[in-house]
Amino acid sequence: MAGHDTLLGLDIGTTKVAAVIGGRGAEVKLLGAASVPCEGLRRGTVVDVEETTRAIREAVTKAQRSAGVELTDAWAGITGQHISCMNSRAEIQLPRGNRQVAWTDVERVMAASVRAVSIPPDRQMIHAVSRGFQVDNEPRVRNPVGLSASRLGVETHIVTASRNLVANVARSVEQAGLRIAELVAEPLATADAVLSEDEQELGALLIDVGGGTTDLALFLEGSIAYTGAVPAAGNNVTHDLAIALGITHPAAEQVKLTHGCARAGGVPEEEIIPLPDDEEERTVTRRFVAEIVEARVEETFRLVRQEMGRLGGKWPPPGGAVLTGGGSLLPGIASAAQTVLGCRVRLGRPRVTSGLVHLLESPALATGVGLVYYAHREAETGRAEAAPELRVLPILGRAIAWVRDLFSS
């Protein structure tokens, strides 16, 4: 990985492919970006490789042109409901005699934690992220390298995905003439761009409301505890409107974008809106539109709440929930989320501190920007042996790459 001065993040989403390019340095600087519509996916899953390849090629060409660079390697996002996760633990004894924990011990214990779970043959591991080490009796040590110990334990967050579905993403990227530097679970990348350090430390849920799926990343005590997705998002809202109003999907999308609101109660009853491209020139109350939108949005957050309930932990996390993704642009959505989830909710945009701020601050680009941040950290850790105290996940990035390579076949 060393030697690459620029990094390409590829968000292959249900409605669009976004390519974001960043330059390496002490801090990543965003240099170029492009987003093009793509119809090759359904609910986060590639169903048309050719169309996806076309969109990737177009997005990358445009992003390269805007950045003035050419790239061959991509950090490609994996999304969809097939993403799932589990947390595992392992412990190893270190040889006697006031011994310091070495990098190889970290690798050994992480590998043991991955071996402790069984991953079905039709699934593959995408990440193994250390959630914290136990050094003798001291829990939650971020970087144990150099500490004296006789026992080393680890808790590991393992993200897996469907082997076939990952292969379809990989094929689309490769057919577009790119090499895959790394496959990254999109919720992790998005969290990287949107959640603050405080939110990660306190514990918070990232909710990326996309077109096909609503991606989730739950942080507790400074590390990732859950990665997943629920199968409802912006496209379902559009679909419901198309059915309820008896109009086409493009017309329904237009109604949603111009008049949509997730809080029906606040919409004056007398507001009338015309249906677009309607031969009979029908009208409808904006309140009615909002009622349809609200029902689906609330249903989506109920699914999210259910998924969190399944985890069995304490709800809500102290840092509340953060909404991002194109779907989060819907007026009233934060209030709807707050009601259903019963916690503080804020709207999140990707943190962009250098370069292209105006262009990239859209919540729809959170994943693309996050992929570049992720790539930047991985590339930096690949160079420095064991970077101490990495700000966010993955703590000890090199161990992750190593463990994954060991188990991917």
Ligand SMILES: Nc1ncnc2c1ncn2[C@@H]1O[C@H](COP(=O)(O)OP(=O)(O)OP(=O)(O)O)[C@@H](O)[C@H]1O
């Ligand atoms: N201003 C807006 N108001 C309401 N909804 C919006 C707005 N802008 C975009 N959307 C919706 O956001 C959704 C697309 O969001 P996004 O680009 O994050 O999805 P994606 O990444 O392509 O899909 P996924 O993450 O599900 O694979 C669409 O359903 C679109 O209608």
Ligand SMILES: [Mg+2]
């Ligand atoms: Mg998305």
